[in-house]
Amino acid sequence: MVNSVMRKAVLLLLLVSCHLPSTRGQNQGIKGQVFWIGENKMPSEDVKKSPHHGVQRELLIYELTKLDEVTREGVFFSAVKSKLVLRITTKKDGSYKVRLPEGRYSVFVREPNGLYANLFEKDGSINPITVKSKNYSWLTITIDYQAAY
DSSP states (O other), rough: HHHHHHHHHHHHHHHHHHHSSSOTOOOOOOEEEEEEOOSBBBBBBSSSSOEEOOOOOEEEEEEBGGGGGEEEEEEEEEOOOEEEEEEEETTSSEEEEEEOSSSSEOOOOOOEEEEEOOOOOTOOOBBBEEEEEEEEEEEEEEETTTTTT
C-alpha cells in the first residue's frame, strides 16, 4: 500500500510540474545596466562632465506594451494594461540579468512619480526588447528625465 501511495504521489508531482511555467534550463533572456543622468549636458567650458553611473532600480517587465495600452502623465506611465511578466531589482551598480521565454517585452523602471521608459518604436511599442532562443538580449536603460541637454 505504501508503494502505491508513493507511486501516485510521484505521478501527481510529475503531472503538476509539467504544467508549471518555468525558465529552468532556458539560457536566454535580458541583461544590461540601468544608468542615471541628472545633470546639465549642455556644451559649456564651466560645466564639469561627470560619467554616467549605474543605479539600483526596480524593473517591471511586461508583455510588449504600446502607447495606447498605458496612461501617460508627462514622462511617466501608469495603468499598464498588458500582462506583467516579472519584477526584479537591479544590483547596486544597475546591472541585471533575467531569464525569460522567447518573445517581445517592454521594460519599465519604477521611479517615485511612476513608471519610466524613454525608447519607442514607430508602431508605439514602449522600450521594446526581443528575446530569442539561447540568447541574452542587451538592454541599456538611461534614466534621463532630469538631465538638461
